[in-house]
Amino acid sequence: MPLMSGLDLKQAYRQASVQQYALIANNFAETDILLGLVAAYSEAKSDLLLQVSHGAASFAGGGDALAGLRALVGYARAVTERHKIGVFVNLDHVTPARVDSFLRPAVDEGLCSSVMIDASAEPFEENVAQTRAVVEYARGRGVLVEAELGKIKGVEDEISSDEAFYTDPDEAVEFVARTGADLLAVSVGTQHGVSKGCELSLRPDLAASISESVRRANLDCPLVLHGASGLSADQVRRLVEAGVVKVNKDTTYQYVHARTSCEFYLEGKEAVLPPEGTEFDPITFESGDSPWHPNKKVFDPRIVGREVQRAIAEVARAMIDQVRSGGRTIYG
Numbered sequence: 001m002p003l004m005s006g007l008d009l010k011q012a013y014r015q016a017s018v019q020q021y022a023l024i025a026n027n028f029a030e031t032d033i034l035l036g037l038v039a040a041y042s043e044a045k046s047d048l049l050l051q052v053s054h055g056a057a058s059f060a061g062g063g064d065a066l067a068g069l070r071a072l073v074g075y076a077r078a079v080t081e082r083h084k085i086g087v088f089v090n091l092d093h094v095t096p097a098r099v100d101s102f103l104r105p106a107v108d109e110g111l112c113s114s115v116m117i118d119a120s121a122e123p124f125e126e127n128v129a130q131t132r133a134v135v136e137y138a139r140g141r142g143v144l145v146e147a148e149l150g151k152i153k154g155v156e157d158e159i160s161s162d163e164a165f166y167t168d169p170d171e172a173v174e175f176v177a178r179t180g181a182d183l184l185a186v187s188v189g190t191q192h193g194v195s196k197g198c199e200l201s202l203r204p205d206l207a208a209s210i211s212e213s214v215r216r217a218n219l220d221c222p223l224v225l226h227g228a229s230g231l232s233a234d235q236v237r238r239l240v241e242a243g244v245v246k247v248n249k250d251t252t253y254q255y256v257h258a259r260t261s262c263e264f265y266l267e268g269k270e271a272v273l274p275p276e277g278t279e280f281d282p283i284t285f286e287s288g289d290s291p292w293h294p295n296k297k298v299f300d301p302r303i304v305g306r307e308v309q310r311a312i313a314e315v316a317r318a319m320i321d322q323v324r325s326g327g328r329t330i331y332g
């Protein structure tokens, strides 16, 4: 399926709201995680929401974020073409300073279905102004906007209690009404954003009351959960029931990537590292008097890459089950 638009994504979120499931927003910065995801999502017939941060794009572009985004999105387009699932791209956490250099050109070039403007570190009024400006820009171009609400209004400078780190339902309604945001990332006790490092307990009840308040105000703005790596299946299920339609996952894939590679190379250590005292020249492939040679069946990066892809697909399948998006693609 070619990359789908923000309007298609809106339809996917509406369906998710009604049928009480969510889409995982899957961060990636390289191709092994991407290919593992594509395999799992295609097999599960779940729509695939990919997510690229400025840092990931910059990494993929050798320091040029826009070039990296074009490359990652182009790759994703090419390898998902034959799969019968919806494929979407969200720009993750764009700070106000990067709106002109990154967000706007990405929208103009059709590189994303949605964007996330993160002005949550700014005071409330500034967050409203920044988010509104992005909504005005993106909406006419068919791109959805996700925003984030951080600390409670008025307590930006002097935080009196942990309560200030939870999103306030009334404030969420005011924020959505004034900005027109399509999706809202809320602070309900995950380790993320302004609440990072605080000892907060997870509050699915708060997510439910924010959803309820937004709906009662006749606003269409489902919730997003950031910092969701580390939650149990039961916690995720309760949050989805409370109105969360998008669950960000990045750290889980990073860990699975590292662990799989680490185990693979520990196991094949002798095939890659020369024995102590042996000098091996990677250009001439000579190891002096030693008969030792590295084994291409281990050091070819495609071998570990396939292992990583398999492991990513496995964990992706488990998370598709958690949010229940399997079998519900809006494609076709």
Ligand SMILES: [Zn+2]
Binding pocket: 093, 118, 148, 185, 192, 193, 226
């Ligand atoms: Zn966030």
